[in-house]
Amino acid sequence: MKALVGAVLIGQSGGPTSVINASALGCIETAMASANVTKVYGAAHGIKGVLNDEIYDLTQEDPAELSLMRYTPSSVLGSCRYKLADFMVDDTDYKRILDIFKKYDIRYFFYIGGNDSMDTSSKISSYLSQHDYECRVIGIPKTIDNDLAATDHCPGYGSAAKYIATTFMEVSRDAKVYDRGSITVIEVMGRNAGWLTAASALAGIRYKDHGPDLVYLPEVPFDMSNFLSDVSRVYEEQGDVLVAVSEGIKDKNGTYIVSYFSDQTKEKDAFGHAKMGGLAANLAEYANAKLKAKVRGIELSLLQRCAAHLASATDVEEAYLAGKAAFEAAESGITDKMITFEREPGEIYKCKTGLVDLVEVANAEKKVPREWINDAGNGVLQPFIDYALPLINGEVDRPTENGLPRFARLKRVKAGSAE
Amino acid sequence: MKALVGAVLIGQSGGPTSVINASALGCIETAMASANVTKVYGAAHGIKGVLNDEIYDLTQEDPAELSLMRYTPSSVLGSCRYKLADFMVDDTDYKRILDIFKKYDIRYFFYIGGNDSMDTSSKISSYLSQHDYECRVIGIPKTIDNDLAATDHCPGYGSAAKYIATTFMEVSRDAKVYDRGSITVIEVMGRNAGWLTAASALAGIRYKDHGPDLVYLPEVPFDMSNFLSDVSRVYEEQGDVLVAVSEGIKDKNGTYIVSYFSDQTKEKDAFGHAKMGGLAANLAEYANAKLKAKVRGIELSLLQRCAAHLASATDVEEAYLAGKAAFEAAESGITDKMITFEREPGEIYKCKTGLVDLVEVANAEKKVPREWINDAGNGVLQPFIDYALPLINGEVDRPTENGLPRFARLKRVKAGSAE
Known part of the structure; x- marks a missing residue:
């Protein structure tokens, strides 16, 4: 496969978690190390930042400050709850997105969020592909609710x-x-x-x-x-x-x-x-x-x-890994997928990343199996404990200053101002 | 001064804090190491445990389990909000307390709490002394509210x-x-x-x-x-x-x-x-x-x-120190006092313990000085920051298990059942 050279855009969407920035960091650091990447951008407030042409040039940030994202809660790029229309009904937003993608030569788009965000990613991917704009779109799962389909669990939940x-x-x-x-x-x-x-x-x-x-x-x-x-x-x-x-x-x-x-x-x-x-x-x-x-x-x-002060070390590492796996998948030619976690069988907890079609995740919802809840409906059973316990494991060695967390503080240089 | 030989009784009172057990531990461990101490007891639910003859024999506990009290929040002995009457008006409770103290040969009484608890301690001390029962009474400050008079700050606040x-x-x-x-x-x-x-x-x-x-x-x-x-x-x-x-x-x-x-x-x-x-x-x-x-x-x-998972290391150490200082003061012949903290002058934070009369603390309340609050009354000023910042410093190295805190679990052997 021919290498796709161009810029990377990352957006964060939906409700905050303790580790959504760890996922962004995994994607950013992996992308920055790639010869195929010309620029790494962040969208302010998710897809709204694309629509408003509010794009940050993340290559202007101090790498040491960026690395603090691993332990900084909520979305450092800002978030949104914005629902894109069906483009068969109204393609206004999509035209705008395509324009902005062309303007910055965005060839890799990563969207971190829950099922609504996977719906957004899937629609954008379809529209771009129908308009012959080559761009690889990968969703990175994130939700404290743990309700995404097709993955063992979601970063943020642990x-x-x-x-x-x-x-x-x-x-x-x-x-x-x-x-x-x-x-x-x-x-x-x-x-x-x-x-x-x-x-x-x-x-x-x-x-x-x-x-x-x-x-x-x-x-x-x-x-x-x-x-x-x-x-x-x-x-x-x-x-x-x-x-x-x-x-x-x-x-x-x-x-x-x-x-x-x-x-x-x-x-x-x-x-x-x-x-x-x-x-x-x-x-x-x-x-x-x-x-x-x-x-x-x-x-x-x-x-x-x-x-974030009580984040699960397992969760932080997996969140970072999800972001890294997302870029690696896209670079290898994959598009229109979300990163998943697959638990390996056995006594000792071990997970690896996988891939699933975005449409399969979009707007689906995974609930706690009824058989993991007791008959009276007022307690949970051992299979739930066995499932959840490994996900909360490990203490983070987070940076502090004067007894308080030291969060990442980005300069947020607008992409326009750097050109 | 003649050494006073007898049993130690410790009670915890008022609202929980993250470090009230650290104070109890400081007192318990120091008392257990003393040749003057025959037994170390804990009162269930503060002074109510004395009135109900619910006394735990802490010498029956596993020292390793006791040591976990340093990082266990709330009162492991149980707490109460029980107000003693004035003994000039009604001495029923006091007679009972004296009987129980005689029964267990309590010669050292330590009460950990806020201003209401210092009021209780002061009244008990006066009553015992008026009835020629030799018992040294020391209060150990504890309140998240930080409102005790005559001390720079209170364990629990940090x-x-x-x-x-x-x-x-x-x-x-x-x-x-x-x-x-x-x-x-x-x-x-x-x-x-x-x-x-x-x-x-x-x-x-x-x-x-x-x-x-x-x-x-x-x-x-x-x-x-x-x-x-x-x-x-x-x-x-x-x-x-x-x-x-x-x-x-x-x-x-x-x-x-x-x-x-x-x-x-x-x-x-x-x-x-x-x-x-x-x-x-x-x-x-x-x-x-x-x-x-x-x-x-x-x-x-x-x-x-x-x-307690986010306790201040400074606070935990000082809380332990307050308990230790309380026993040392009592053993040296002091009674009717509360342990205080005195901040030493200078850029680098340093505190030592002091002593104040119980009556001076009982029912008094220390507020934030008006000059530490801005004129509009909607913010605080630098002197407050300088005061409070050292108190939150330091992260605790608390024991965990499966990603969760490991709290102390006492056997709570009733003193009666051990005799």
């Missing part, structure tokens, strides 16, 4: 899971410190898939009382009266209850439980996803109606997706 | 401050990742003293935009219209706003701001302190009424006081 499990262990010590009974409900992210909420169960693997007593995932219809009897039973048995609940739990009719307490599900984001919040405190109060315990609702909120 | 500053840095990266404007309000603990909320400003010491734009402490009366104009001004200037707000902010009439949004201040704890919560989301919504930004309220909740 670090969020580690933060959640550690936080449950710590809060369990706090919530049980008084001799007066307590009911603590902790709300975890995850609209439709319960991977993050399930990770709370990792807290109890050594000592049961370090973890949640009850775990409710969106995969199982939530029933208020079952919840009440679950909490009452545990409270009766041990005098305190620690509950993990997904923000996205729904009843058997598909109605979000949070909407029982408010009308905030009416507000939706650009992708039509309902916005969430306020569930934990309300459920805790509800459970306590007859128990008269000390009650607390805690929402982990943004902390669970940006706590 | 770790909570480090968690808060780190979390603000991480959330700032997350909150500013989209190009759409955002208003993020983070609620920090601290009813009357703003030390914890002020610690958020440490996040911005290297890069201003890594920290909060506005910081509101309970030391300055909070004004809703000033808040609104502060947020609007910052939003206008930079398109996003990150706000740190103390749970305890009050208006000029002393009314809690949280009560503007609910009636939850009616519920009070055993010490008559109003219960708090729900402020951040309401303030964020309020500020956004005219701005139409993306809004988020985050409550750090229990996480800020039990996040």
Whole structure:
């Protein structure tokens, strides 16, 4: 195959994770070392940066500062939640993208994100190819939600899971410190898939009382009266209850439980996803109606997706590897694929990267298998623990300064200004 | 002075911190090494364990497991919020305490806690001395609130401050990742003293935009219209706003701001302190009424006081030292005092322990000096940064297992069952 010479463009999209910058770094450093690469650009705020011609020239950055991206949470290039139209219906954005790609001679495009981002990548790839513009497009998976199809797991999940499990262990010590009974409900992210909420169960693997007593995932219809009897039973048995609940739990009719307490599900984001919040405190109060315990609702909120100080070393390394593998695949002639992780069989955890068609990932959603959840729908089983535990392993040796993290600070030189 | 030979009793009281067990460990290990000590006991749930004769024999514990207390958050012995009556009014509890002390030959009593606990210690000390029972009583300071009088700072504060500053840095990266404007309000603990909320400003010491734009402490009366104009001004200037707000902010009439949004201040704890919560989301919504930004309220909740995974190494060492100094002081004949920290002058941070009368600390409260807060009352000044920065310094080398913390697990052998 003839080598494709040209510029590289990297974009970051969707919700932040602790390791999305590690993936970008893996791709950037590998690309910069290649003789086929003329320039390495970053798009400001994902595809919106392409549409707005806000492109950073990453070759102008100090390599030492760039390397700090490995331990810097959230997207250093900026992110977006922008949905491209179908180009058969409206090709305005696509024409603009093609123009910008031509302007900077972009021949390699890498988009780091979740299923919506893979949808975007797939559409751009199709459009460019239909207009005979040679550009290799590779998606790099990223989501704390761990809900992408065709991959064992997603970079970002391991670090969020580690933060959640550690936080449950710590809060369990706090919530049980008084001799007066307590009911603590902790709300975890995850609209439709319960991977993050399930990770709370990792807290109890050594000592049961370090973890949640009850775990409710969106995969199982939530029933208020079952919840009440679950909490009452545990409270009766041990005098305190620690509950993990997904923000996205729904009843058997598909109605979000949070909407029982408010009308905030009416507000939706650009992708039509309902916005969430306020569930934990309300459920805790509800459970306590007859128990008269000390009650607390805690929402982990943004902390669970940006706590890079507690990133999983395994996750950071795999995220970097995904970015590196993406460039290597593209350079070898592959396009229109997303990097995946394939777990090798055996006792000792080992993963290698693979490839899957973008369209296969776009808009699909992988949920926690029902057989990994107990019959009562209030806890997870050993196969989930065996799956998730290796992903949170290892502590990062992150740079600090004055006892605080030292994050990457890019100069963000506009590509235009450098020409 | 004649050596006092007898048993040691240690109790933990009040809200958890990341390092209260490090203080207990410093006292336990030093006491166990002394020839004057016949036994080392721990009271279950502080003074309530004495009243209920729930006393653990700590000499039955595995020393290696005990040593894990250095990195285990919350109180391994259990805590309480129990207020002793004035013994001139009602001496029931005191008679019981004296009986229990006689039963176990307690000659050294150490109570780890905040100002309420120093009040308890002082009362017990007076009662025992009036009844000619020789027992040395030393208080060991502990509070994330950092509000104890007569000490430079309190063990527990540095770790909570480090968690808060780190979390603000991480959330700032997350909150500013989209190009759409955002208003993020983070609620920090601290009813009357703003030390914890002020610690958020440490996040911005290297890069201003890594920290909060506005910081509101309970030391300055909070004004809703000033808040609104502060947020609007910052939003206008930079398109996003990150706000740190103390749970305890009050208006000029002393009314809690949280009560503007609910009636939850009616519920009070055993010490008559109003219960708090729900402020951040309401303030964020309020500020956004005219701005139409993306809004988020985050409550750090229990996480800020039990996040031992991010403890300050300085704080852990000082907490241990406070426990050690407490036993050494008692053994040398001192009683009725609390351990303090005295900062030595000079550029390089150095602290030594000191002593202060328990009564001087009991029920007093140290606030952030007004001159460390800016004139507008929406930010802190360099003297606070210089004060707080050394306290968060250093990373702990905490033991982990499978990527999770390894906390101390005591056998808790009842003292009675060992006799």
